[in-house]
Amino acid sequence: MIQTVSTQPFTDQKPGTSGLRKKVRIFAQPHYAENFVQSVFDSLDGFAGQTLVVGGDGRYLNREVIQIVLKMAAANGFGRVLVGQGGILSTPAASHLIRASGAFGGLVLSASHNPGGPDEDFGIKYNIGNGGPAPEKVTDAIIERTLSIESYKILDAPDMDLDTIGTATLGGMTVDVVDPVAAYADLMESLFDFAAIRAKIAGGFTLAFDSMSAVTGPYAVEIFEKRLGAPQGTVMNGTPLPDFGHHHPDPNLVHAKQLYDRMMAPDAPDFGAASDGDGDRNLIIGRHCYVTPSDSLAVLAANAHLAPGYAAGLKGIARSMPTSGAADRVAEKLGVPLYETPTGWKFFGNLLDAGMATICGEESAGTGSDHVREKDGIWAVLLWLNILAVRGESVAAIMADHWATYGRNYYARHDYEAIAKDKADALMAALRASLDSLPGTTNSGGTIKSADDFAYTDPTDQSVSRNQGVRILFTDGSRVVFRLSGTGTEGATLRVYLERYVDTDGDLGMATGDALAPLIAAAQDVADIAGYTGMDEPSVIT
Structure with a gap:
């Protein structure tokens, strides 16, 4: 009734x-x-x-x-x-x-x-x-x-x-x-060269996948262990648990430290990856080589043609505004459009539906393609494995070659979590009020070329999204972006995105923290983060 x-x-x-x-x-x-x-x-x-x-x-x-x-x-x-x-x-x-x-x-x-x-x-x-x-x-x-x-x-x-x-x-x-699991696993098998990946694993290639006691455990066991032949135990924390085994199922270097430590050990596997609570995010780590999500997007786009499902090439690449410009250089070389959207996968969905883009990604570890309309963690891992199987190189070698070809976008995100919402709103309001006065000023990051509050006009329906994040752009191509996140449940999270581009003839081997140190200081100067939040350092750095 x-x-x-x-x-x-x-x-x-x-x-x-x-x-x-x-x-x-x-x-x-x-x-x-x-x-x-x-x-x-x-x-x-x-x-x-x-x-x-x-x-x-x-x-x-x-x-x-x-x-x-x-x-x-x-x-x-x-x-x-x-x-x-x-x-x-x-x-x-x-x-x-x-x-x-x-x-x-x-x-x-x-x-x-x-x-x-x-x-x-x-x-x-x-x-x-x-x-x-x-x-x-x-x-x-x-x-x-x-x-x-x-x-x-x-x-x-x-x-x-x-x-x-x-x-x-x-x-x-x-x-x-x-x-x-079955229909999804079949879809993955239709996109990637499972035979080549199986042969690489049979030849001694080792991998570790951390499901973080979340939803991807059954998917990973079916795909990596059963269909691709990886040894039992390749999937770590593979049983989904209501409390995720007290894990925080966010695949970053803080919460996936168990995997990170394993990949940095002398006897590390060749390849490591993790996914998050619902399976749409990913973490990629080669032996002794962490890959930022922004760099991962760029490498996947540059090499997607090596997988059967993408052999015909890409219609376009899309990235969220806070994501580094590494993918922009790939799009330019491939001769395909690059779309810079607000954060949120729904913006990519419009482009995918219109046939304007094939691969999309966000700095927050979400990557995907036109095969579905969500980001897809296991898809990203499989595309990496397909690329590794075809190229026969290590993750570190592929990254070094990519930077030598395109230059390197040194990049990090600093999260200040659980800030009182009124304090976070006041910080952003003060930043927005200062936008007109910032261009031409100089700080530790260099001379500010321009500053704005990102707005996006969707090319598919001409809808406009405003107030998507404050951008501080420097004359040397570096930038700092400030944005409040909408994914938490208590307080507010301030995300500060830091990016410095070094061309192919520059120093491509710096430690990320060293490369970004002047921009970190500049972000503090421009936004007075400590003054508004009471925090001297971020909660999480990715």
Whole structure:
């Protein structure tokens, strides 16, 4: 029986660039998850009888909210739901399933790289029929609805069995519990030369993949160990756990230190990689050679033609504004367009749908292509493995050759986390107020050429996105970017992006910290970070 339950709005349900993320205790409040799901459904038209994809990264509260979603989808008129076995679907696998099944859209239950557990984070985002995150016109409608909702519809029914693959009914709706891994693994095998990678591994090439006790464990075991023949144990932390085994499943040098230490050891494997909570981010480390996400994007774009799925070449490359300009030089050499977008994968989705770009990437360890409409951690790892198999060189050798060809963008991101929001907002307001007076001034970073607040006009629909980050550009091509992140659940995170370009005839072997030291000091001078935040150093450096 369909129940109509009276409710009152919550005023804190505005989704960010990757959906609604809050602490578990917030989502566990009566009506909280229901209100948001109903607000999503109320903001959509034409889904009666259509298919909805549902799954998540297995974090704490995942199963409970999936049961709510299933009962509400049935009550609201969906005809069919595809749900990953055990409630599991990595974000890229969910995107693929939406696209492959012709679904109306999907609800992805994840807080991505944020920690999980009863005292940690949970999230929900809506993906549209192209498999990508909802555009702003949809999220704006959702926000508006959350502030006026008075009731939600839910089926009064027992919980569904999520662990047995097969078909069942819920009210008048069909529920298909599907293998969350197989279709995605098949897609990867269609894009990459698995035979070449298998042969390289059989020849003694060693690798380590850290799933960080998150969603990619089953995917990695199936692909790396079973299909590619890597030894059992190649996948580290391969069992998804609701609290991620107390890991913070963010594949950076702080939270993936176990992998980093292993890759820097004398007996390190040839190649190391990690993925995050929901499987859309990646970390790449060769033996004794860390690869920044910005450099990884550039190398993948420059060598993508070595993989069968990209042998025809690239239509274009897209990167988020804070990502280094390394990919720009690759695009120039390839003779393809380079698009600089705001942060958020939905901006890439428009370009991919329009056939204007093939490979996209963000400095925050997200890389992907037109095979889905989300960033894809395992995809990036497989493209690296395909390149290594064909070129027969080490990661370090490939990086050295790339810098010798294109020059080197020394790059780092400094995160100042859990800042009081009023302090973070005041810092950004002061920066914006100073923009007109900065050009022509000199500090430790050099002479400032220009300063602006990045705005983007989408070439596919001419929509404009403003206030996307403050850019300080120096006469030598260096830059510092300041931006507040929308992916946390408490306080604010200030991200400071530092970039210095050195041409092919310059010093390409400096330590990154040494190369960027003048810009680090300049960022402090320009923004008075310590004064506003009370922090003398960043929480995380990547």
